[in-house]
Amino acid sequence: MKLTGVELIHVSMPLVSPFRTSFGTQVTRDLLLLRVVTDEGEGWGECVTMPDPVYSSEYVAGAADVLRRFLIPTLAASGPLDASRVATVLAPFKGHRMAKAALEMGVLDAELRAEGRSFARELGAVHDRVPCGVSVGIMDSIPALLDAVGGYIDEGYVRIKLKIEPGWDVAPVRAVRERFGDDVLLQVDANTAYTLADARHLARLDPFDLLLIEQPLEEEDILGHASLAQQITTPVCLDESITSAQSTAAAIRLGACAVVNIKPGRVGGYLEARRIHDVCVAHGVPVWCGGMLETGIGRAANVALAALPGFTMPGDTSASDRYYRTDITEPFVLDAGTLTVPTGPGIGVLPVPELLAEVTTHTEWVTV
Numbered sequence: 001m002k003l004t005g006v007e008l009i010h011v012s013m014p015l016v017s018p019f020r021t022s023f024g025t026q027v028t029r030d031l032l033l034l035r036v037v038t039d040e041g042e043g044w045g046e047c048v049t050m051p052d053p054v055y056s057s058e059y060v061a062g063a064a065d066v067l068r069r070f071l072i073p074t075l076a077a078s079g080p081l082d083a084s085r086v087a088t089v090l091a092p093f094k095g096h097r098m099a100k101a102a103l104e105m106g107v108l109d110a111e112l113r114a115e116g117r118s119f120a121r122e123l124g125a126v127h128d129r130v131p132c133g134v135s136v137g138i139m140d141s142i143p144a145l146l147d148a149v150g151g152y153i154d155e156g157y158v159r160i161k162l163k164i165e166p167g168w169d170v171a172p173v174r175a176v177r178e179r180f181g182d183d184v185l186l187q188v189d190a191n192t193a194y195t196l197a198d199a200r201h202l203a204r205l206d207p208f209d210l211l212l213i214e215q216p217l218e219e220e221d222i223l224g225h226a227s228l229a230q231q232i233t234t235p236v237c238l239d240e241s242i243t244s245a246q247s248t249a250a251a252i253r254l255g256a257c258a259v260v261n262i263k264p265g266r267v268g269g270y271l272e273a274r275r276i277h278d279v280c281v282a283h284g285v286p287v288w289c290g291g292m293l294e295t296g297i298g299r300a301a302n303v304a305l306a307a308l309p310g311f312t313m314p315g316d317t318s319a320s321d322r323y324y325r326t327d328i329t330e331p332f333v334l335d336a337g338t339l340t341v342p343t344g345p346g347i348g349v350l351p352v353p354e355l356l357a358e359v360t361t362h363t364e365w366v367t368v
């Protein structure tokens with residue numbers, strides 16, 4: 001398979017409601033799609049960078065630049081395309097995992113479509129549907145939060161994740177427990193908003209029987225998470241800190257995490273995501289699939305990943321309408337709290353051209 005070129009497609013999708021985390025509020029999802037064109041067909045990749053470097057160091061314009069100037073030309077010059085070699089070919093360029101992940105995903109999708117194999121089959125999926133959790137942003141009030149949580153429970157989501165930050169943590173968790181009871185699967189995500197000095201405060205979440213507390217401390221603070229894990233009973237889960245199979249093994253061995261949130265974009269792609277899954281399974285650490293408000297393109301691939309055997313906890317693989325009134329693919333619709341794993345070749349979905357056109361702000365063709 002030979003790379004002919006890549007189209008960088010900038011999209012801006014309005015969210016059905018503002019999504020507030022400890023690092024800001026999103027009202028639209030501005031992201032980059034890649035249409036990878038080869039001599040044997042096309043593949044699609046989704047770059048999950050934020051417009052600003054506030055979740056991680058990557059951001060949309062930076063990803064487009066590194067793809068345009070370094071990643072795409074280098075891959076094109078490396079000989080016949082082979083998705084399993086993309087990470088090696090791009091390794092000389094440091095970081096930029098989300099940009100690399102999008103390119104690898106597009107190559108893998110093109111390869112699998114040409115061979116008639118699905119992502120699920122390629123990655124080793126063992127389920128044909130996956131249970132879905134939902135991420136609930138920081139709200140203006142406790143009543144507003146309870147309305148949102150009640151709505152998602154009524155829709156059938158099997159796990160609730162609450163975004164927290166200093167000043168919005170114990171009270172919302174207590175209110176959800178008091179309103180919806182102890183049986184609701186409940187977890188929280190701090191997006192690095194706390195420090196080790198908050199350990200005693202975070203221990204106040206222990207009585208609420210949370211599944212986990214996600215990324216309470218900053219990305220680099222592995223030892224801090226290990227120390228925090230000794231001071232609270234809520235299991236610590238890492239997200240931003242998990243960037244590769246290597247860093248996962250180190251975090252587990254240092255006692256920094258009892259659970260891992262795997263996001264293919266954050267770790268450099270679906271093949272590295274599978275390696276992280278394998279490391280976690282080997283260490284008896286449960287994993288779940290995180291989300292970056294993906295369109296149906298990335299959502300399709302995430303659902304396939306979430307069907308691997310080690311994904312034993314519901315992920316942030318919500319239905320399309322959690323974030324979008326209209327997705328750019330056929331929507332993913334919740335069915336009894338689950339999403340069906342796509343079975344078609346590659347990621348199994350395609351953008352609907354007119355829907356993609358509606359949200360496309362600009363495109364750029366990178367010739368090779």
Ligand SMILES: CSCC[C@@H](NC(=O)CCC(=O)O)C(=O)O
Binds near residue numbers: 055292293316318
């Ligand atoms: C776009 S930034 C969102 C990052 C956040 N993701 C979610 O909360 C889930 C989002 C989703 O459902 O896709 C996380 O840190 O886990």
Ligand SMILES: [Mg+2]
Binds near residue numbers: 191214215239240290
């Ligand atoms: Mg997170």
